[in-house]
Amino acid sequence: MTEPEPPPPRRRLDPLIGVVLGVACGVALVVMDRLRPGMYVVAASLGAAAVLRLVLRPRAAGSLVVRGRHIDVLVLTALAVAIAVLAAITPLHSVG
Numbered sequence: 846m847t848e849p850e851p852p853p854p855r856r857r858l859d860p861l862i863g864v865v866l867g868v869a870c871g872v873a874l875v876v877m878d879r880l881r882p883g884m885y886v887v888a889a890s891l892g893a894a895a896v897l898r899l900v901l902r903p904r905a906a907g908s909l910v911v912r913g914r915h916i917d918v919l920v921l922t923a924l925a926v927a928i929a930v931l932a933a934i935t936p937l938h939s940v941g
Contacts, residue, residue: 857905857907859907859908859909860894860897860901860905860906860907860908860909861894861907861908861909863893864890864891864893864894864897864909867886867887867889867890867893868886868887868890868891870886870890871883871884871885871886871887871888871889871890872887874886875887880932880935880937881932881933881935881937884928884929884931884932885929885932887928888925888926888928888929888932889925891921891922891924891925891928892921892922892925894909894921895917895918895921895922895925897909898910898914898917898918898921899914899918
């Protein structure tokens with residue numbers, strides 16, 4: 846009698862997929878002339894990436910791991926804040 850094959854290992858979804866989808870949604874809003882909401886969505890996605898990188902173990906964080914945890918969180922947070930601030934202070938004039 847042969848032994849049954851072990852089940853294939855479970856694959857976890859990479860958190861970067863969710864971040865990229867969020868950024869893509871923000872860019873889609875920007876393309877549809879919704880600049881400020883689109884940039885806020887991009888900033889929120891980067892902020893979520895920073896939180897995920899902070900709370901997840903390196904193995905679970907997947908492709909969000911680039912350097913050390915503190916550096917990754919600092920860079921992602923700085924990008925999120927910069928984009929949100931730029932979206933907030935950019936004067937938008939309607940063409941009409």
